[in-house]
Amino acid sequence: MIIPTAWIVLAAVAIALVYVCAGVRVVRPTSRGLVERFGKYRRVAEPGFHWIVPVAERLFLVNVTEVMVNAERQEIITSDKLNARVDAQVYFKVKNDEDSLKSSQYNVFDYKMQMVSLARTTLRNIIGTLTLKSANSERGKINTALQQTLREETQHWGIEIVRAFDRAQKWVFAICHGVQILAAAGLVSARRVTAYENCRWEIEAAGATYVSDEQAVQDGRMVTGQTWQSHPEFYREVMACLAE
Numbered sequence: 001m002i003i004p005t006a007w008i009v010l011a012a013v014a015i016a017l018v019y020v021c022a023g024v025r026v027v028r029p030t031s032r033g034l035v036e037r038f039g040k041y042r043r044v045a046e047p048g049f050h051w052i053v054p055v056a057e058r059l060f061l062v063n064v065t066e067v068m069v070n071a072e073r074q075e076i077i078t079s080d081k082l083n084a085r086v087d088a089q090v091y092f093k094v095k096n097d098e099d100s101l102k103s104s105q106y107n108v109f110d111y112k113m114q115m116v117s118l119a120r121t122t123l124r125n126i127i128g129t130l131t132l133k134s135a136n137s138e139r140g141k142i143n144t145a146l147q148q149t150l151r152e153e154t155q156h157w158g159i160e161i162v163r164a165f166d167r168a169q170k171w172v173f174a175i176c177h178g179v180q181i182l183a184a185a186g187l188v189s190a191r192r193v194t195a196y197e198n199c200r201w202e203i204e205a206a207g208a209t210y211v212s213d214e215q216a217v218q219d220g221r222m223v224t225g226q227t228w229q230s231h232p233e234f235y236r237e238v239m240a241c242l243a244e
Contacts, residue, residue, distance in 0.1 A: 022054040031061045032101050041106075044098050062104060064096045066162055069112055071119035082132040082189055082207075090119050090150065091162040100158030108157045115154070122149045132190045136220035171241050175225035175234055179203060182222070192217055193224040 026049055027033045033045030037057045045059055052059055073087035092115065094104045108114055126145050127135050135142070150161045174182055179195035180202055182188050189207035194217045200210045211217045215230035216237045223241060225234030 019054060020051075023051045023057075025050045025052055025059050027059075027061065030063060030065045032064055032096055033059045033061055034101060034105060035059050041102065044101060060105065062094055062101050064094050064101075066091055066093045067112065069116050069119075071116050071123065074120055074124070076124050076127045078127060078130055078132045078135055080131040080190070083186070084127055084132055084135050085186075086123055086127060086135075088119050088123055088146065090115055092150075092154075092159050093162060095158055095160050103156060103158030111154075111157055111159060114157075115150075115159075118150060118153055119146070122146055122153075125149075133220065136191070136222070139221065171238075172222045173224075173234075173238055174222075175230065176227050179224050182224075183208070187222070191219040191222060193219065193222070194226050195224060196227055 025033070025045070027045050027047050029047045031047070033050065035042045035045055035050075035052055035057055036059075037053070042057070050059065068089055068091050071088040071090065073085055075083045075085055078084050094100060094111075104111055123142075123146065126142055126149075130138070130142075147161055147163065154161065172182065172187065174193075174195070176196045177199060179188065179193055180199055182193075183199075183202050183206035186206065188203060192209045192211050193203055194211045194214055195203060197212070200212075203210045215233035216223060216225045218237050218241070221241075223234070223237045225231070225237075
């Protein structure tokens, strides 16, 4: 049976269309692409329409927007042999120049996972040299040291550290019997706190110093108050802290 020439032409056109369509790629503005041919780097694909050679070439997308990773909470032993519970957030992005894009893919395996591990290790090294009181009161120094170390260690990853901070820097406020919750959670050790007089033994048993002659006490990023009669002094401290 002889196949008509028209059918041969149509089949050839269909195959050509499939071949062309198989190589069509679109890169969004939030990404850049790395094109490899037979496993070897060839070029960067900027945002827009691109065509790669099917089978021979592959396009790998790299996100260049800001990314946040959580360094999960961990217990760190401070220099005075007390436990500090710390977690952190790191914001970073892959720089969009060619060398940085290549470094993020070829110099490090899974940079997000590596960033989490590096942040946790760095926090242990920093806070391990501090007392618990210093770790709670010198958050600015800790965050600066954390960012500096991350920038130094990731300079060959093609990554820009936007900001990093340990999330334990959040303010904690408690008044009257509320300090009992903080004591049970182990958060008042080595701190000066105040509360309702009947809570004194629990506070001291948790390793804190009970302050009886002040209506409101600030120690690091924790503010405590004695009773409802302490509201003026307590909320004056709270508003001052939130205004920082």
